[in-house]
Amino acid sequence: MNASRIHGIVLSGVGGQGVLSLAQILLEALRRSGLHALQSEIHGMSQRGGSVHAQVCYAEGPLSSPIIDEGCADLLIALEPLEALRYVSMLRVSGALVVSEEPQTDMEGYPPLDDIYAALKAVPGAHLVDTEDLARRLNHRQAGGMVLLGMASRFLPVNDGIWREVITQRFESKGARVTEKNLEAFEAGRGLIKEPVGV
């Protein structure tokens, strides 16, 4: 990471997909890595299946703004392909995006999926993943979020131990099996991007 500047992550998806809980895991992991971090979330009416987005900012020094400017984010994590496109312009030119291909089409006028995939693939730095297929293979219906987090981890200054610690704590109350499943999904996502790529 570039020590002198403020880094930003944008998360997007649809109400109920777990955007905010993903953001909280990121926030915790970054903080445990000794960084200053802030998270901003906008919800309310959006809990009823509307667009939801959250942002996480981090830096080596103190931060006071929880919002990232357009064109300034380093990473976009999207749980839904249309909701990914909505936020592409938030990214800096060199920014990366990890996107689930699994659409939530329950709305008026959802564009043809092929157009959406094509538009996403045309964005440099885009990594698409078929979370539906992966979830089936992992035998874990809700694997999507953790798979994306695993992919995103390749771009973030957080070590493996801290990720495992934070994920474990997050799911502890739901039992050892659920925790294992989520760690497995995280690893699967991490494996999809071979090289760590700092941004």
Next chain:
Amino acid sequence: MADSTLALGVEAVGCAAFDAGIKGAFGYPGTPSTEGFEFVEALIHQAGDGRAAQWAANEKVAYDLGMGMSYAGHRTLVTMKHVGLNVALDAYANSALTGVRGGLVLLVADDPGMHSSQNEQDSRRLAEFAWLPCLEPSTVQECYDLTFRAFELSETLQVPVMLRIVTRLAHCRAALVRRETLAPTGLGVAPKASIQDWVLIPANARRRYVDLLAKQPRLKAEAATLNHLVPGTGRRGVALAGMGRAYFGQLALEHPALAALPRLEIAAYPVDPALEQAFLAQVDEVVVFEEDYPVIEERLGLRGTAKVHGRLDGALPRTGELSPRLLKDALGLKLPDGKAAARLDLPIRAPRFCDGCGHVDAYEAMQEALAKVGAPEARVFGDIGCYTLAAQEPMAAIHAVVEMGASISMAVGAALAGETPSVAVIGDSTFGHSGLPALLTAADAGVNVTVVILDNRVVGMTGQQPSQALDQVERMVLGMGIPEAQVQVLLPVPKQHEANVAAMEAALRHPGPSVVVFRRECIQSIRRGVLKDHDRQERERCVSEACS
């Protein structure tokens, strides 16, 4: 750093109130204030030491509960959103005259940009209106620290203190350093000598108003300890408050030249004119960054010694929330080029009813019944809650939504003007909040108005807090004077559709006031088991009393 508490800004306020030794918290849910109450409620439950955390029927009731607790000598937190303060304004403005005994802090969450509100009114204006102090944090840690300070101030000055935050800060999550937790206060009930201060008959109120105005210099002096003049170089300066202060602080880290600008940093109101004067003496030009109304901007502008830029002269948009981008634009900083956006028309993903929500069945029955009585185009007065979603196309089932409780009164007004059928749709918690007095008026006016109460047993929109009117709605309706024959309770499920349409039709055709209650628990609250314990206890009570 890693072992400090992680909290939202609004939670930091609740946390500080707990740590500052409140005896109780009261509020009415409203985004983005809700989590502040929920946080302190959780802490109080954990502590199990007899403190109270109570959602109230509405914001005025919450405020009055807080005043009672303060009268009894204890610190108390009252929470609401900005539009809720309008409901509590009577109590709030008068509490400035009575003053307080135990410290009373009012958390008000404003919503610039209207993320989930009907307007973007600025609560600082209502603090000024009531001649009361207002503190305005700009970071999560300040939310905590200033709440602590607010309790101290409230007790030193013996007035309620408003803590104003905005959505962006309310929903910003960050690490929090907590102080030592204080035991709940116990100053004892207001002393006998002060009884007349609390009785606002005109003779006392006149005296107390003079007292309140006499406190203003002390208010300004206390506020001055939280407001700062930071000298700089050049004759161009900035005045900053709330998120304007947070955004500017960060920009200054990235653009060191900004750190050299002379600035006026505001965290408390009323602002001392001497401080404003001292600032203006250093600059010929000022840009003001504050959230919502041009409060500081107007005051600086009136002095006429410097050119003031902000929302009034178009340097910033007149409406909507601040953002780092707006600050950059106004300061003439270059924005980086971002990634090219997709060339695809992206439709808006609007919020909608949860699958299987009973409101949908109720609206369908209502619309079909309106068609049956030959009024498919009838205008329907709606209210505030999840059911407001029906205003959107394609359902478009409600045609006016103004404020909590307005549906019933507006429908009565329209009926008195001869509009028939006149229909109001209101939720159970909104009904308890401010529908009750309106229904009293409807019963009294005796006109043909059909009041549809959508009873999902919780405050659905803000996260399924239990409704104060829980399982009481039809009894309340009868108590308001609506004849029993005109009160129906229906189950909004597809299987009952025909029967529901017929019942709605009968209500619409009735020439006097009638009430139709559609009752089915919110899907989300069932999923989370919010009322499970309550219902089990009710069943057990019923069995033991053989009322089934």
